[in-house]
Amino acid sequence: MNFELTDIQREIQRMTREFAAKELIPNARKWDEHHAWPTDAVKKLAELSLLGVAVPEQNGGAGLDNVCYAIAMEEISRGCASTGVIMSVNNSLYCDPIMKYGTDAQKEQFLAPFARGEKLGCFGLTEPEAGSDAAAQKTVAVRKGDEYVINGSKNWITNGPKADAIVLMTMTNKEAGHKGITAFMVPTDTPGFIRAEPDKKMGISAAWSCSMFFEDMRVPAKYMLGKEGEGFKIAMSTLDGGRIGIASQALGIARAAYEEAVRYSGERKSFGKPIREHQAIQFMIADMATEIDAARLLVWRAALQKDKGVRHSAESAMAKLYASEMASRVANKALQVHGGMGYSKEMDVERHVRDARITEIYEGTSEIQRIVIAANLLRE
Structure with missing residues (x-):
């Protein structure tokens, strides 16, 4: 068991983290407020080969593994959850089934231009x-x-x-x-x-x-x-992979909320000292960090299973279930750390609360994930 990232995985993490810090975080609030499609960001995703991460190079993609995809999705979603799900849908729900079930002619027409980011x-x-x-x-x-x-x-x-x-x-x-x-x-x-x-x-x-x-x-x-x-089989296998993307998105949202709570807890003072010196705040920060790390391990395990080419329905469902519900818990705790300011549009944390909620619904509700998990466990 190796918890160390490869050189390529670390480079993907570095690249996407820098992109998020430079291009996404400064604009995410504005895009959210105006319901504006992030046109330039999506173009940049294409330039960075992030719209076909696990698609083979001969089909227009980056030819990377699904752990790279999960890492990239977390970083992009940490910067902007909307940009993250745009990326996830093109990778997981569109490119993946065509890559798996399409003919060579279909891949040339319907996969390559999309994996390259020329189309969506x-x-x-x-x-x-x-x-x-x-x-x-x-x-x-x-x-x-x-x-x-x-x-x-x-x-x-x-x-x-x-x-x-x-x-x-x-x-x-x-x-x-x-x-x-x-x-x-x-x-x-x-x-x-x-x-x-x-x-x-x-x-x-x-x-x-x-x-x-x-x-x-x-x-x-x-x-x-x-x-x-074969459509239902195609849809269900597609969602197995899609849930890795959404779990990674939830992870990114949670990390954004957590990091902002940690930063604010050092700036805000009450009773003569930074609020991070109060045990109540420390406990919330400890819980948030623990849950984020636990979710990441579930996500990476599911991605690794997919890379091995083995069935990963239960692993993907577990990752999606835990990461999505974790994101809502963490975002709400982060808002609580901010107190009244967390309820203000002046802070990003209120957006994270709103963005996190959908991860418990789309690509299979939490209730559906529990059904999938139980069905797989009881079949064994």
Whole structure:
């Protein structure tokens, strides 16, 4: 068992930490306040090869491992959680399934430009009546010759307003249940593809999401990802990897809140001394640091399992469950350390509280993670 990072992993950590300090932290509050898409930051992610971290170089990516990806996601999210999830969706939810299930021709068209950051991808699974019950898909794809005609809708699609293509889950055989779900790669400029206005959310306000509608949208059969009926399997394996990204995002948010609490506790004085000299504050700081370190070990274990090519459903779910709930606990304790100032928009910590909350919901709620974990444990 080796807890030391490799030279490459340390370099990724250094590079992304410097980028976050220079480009993200100074702008994150402004982007959040104005609900502004971080255009320049996303371009820089592409320049740093961070939009296809674990994608092989021959497919346009950086060719690094998933531990590098987790490290980068933590650092980027420590700087700006919105930028972090934009990065996570393109890496985990878009590039990863195409890398795993796509043909060579599909990878050339739908993977390489996205891994290079020339284009941006998104993932369409969630529907108004298919959230935690992901198999309850209502979006229907009907074969018509060499095409499929798709009708339906998706919602809460992160990157949706800006994406150039989507990995889209559809129902091709209702009678087959979850085995009747089929995945497609669809350019967003396809006729019949309609995007609503960006959602108004509590947090991650700079990471735009939206609802999408498909009205007699014709998609070539060659754009099918995997085989007909394999969509649910593709979606679930994709989410196994996506949960590593979201766990890393939660870790970054928690670290941001923790570091700001530590700094503030040295500046703020009460009863004639810095508040960090009061035991009540020391206990909160100790708890925060311990939880952050514990979450990081779970995240890196899941990433390492993925790098080994072994099943990591339980490990990813554990990492996502613990890191997300930890992020909310840490962010709230950090706000408490700030006292009344923590409730003010003048401080970043209130944003971390809002940003942390979504990590317990998207890419599988905490309740779904517990179901996944228990199912894997009891199957053994």
